[in-house]
Amino acid sequence: MAHKLYLYLIHAQADASISQRHKGLLTGKNYAMNCFAVDGDIEQAQKSVSNILSKFGWKNIEFIQSKEVPQKLSAIPDKQLQELAKTAGRKGFAYHVYSSPIE
DSSP: OOOEEEEEEEEEEEOHHHHHHSTTOOTTOEEEEEEEEEESSHHHHHHHHHHHHHHHTEEEEEEEEEEEOOSOGGGSOOHHHHHHHHHHHHHSEEEEEOSSOBO
16 A cells, blocks of 8 residues: 555644743643655544654644645645654654643
8 A cells, every 4th residue: 555645734732841841832732733654545544643642742633624635745835843753754753732721
């Protein structure tokens, strides 16, 4: 099975270990993030993302949206997301947390 790149918009709650590693993120607050993952199918990639984020210390992980990323990364209009996608292509996973808590 060919591996593909997937993008997830996620809401999750930071625990104390997240707040220690990511300055400015507050324990108990919810944050939005974009996660890229490489896997054989979108469901398996989602399970992998959930496991990784849980190990990092994220709680109450909620998948808001998901999609397969086109092979041509230039189709991603945001340069930061393009770089995250490239990192995920090399490492299998990459994510960016937005610094403002969400309600």
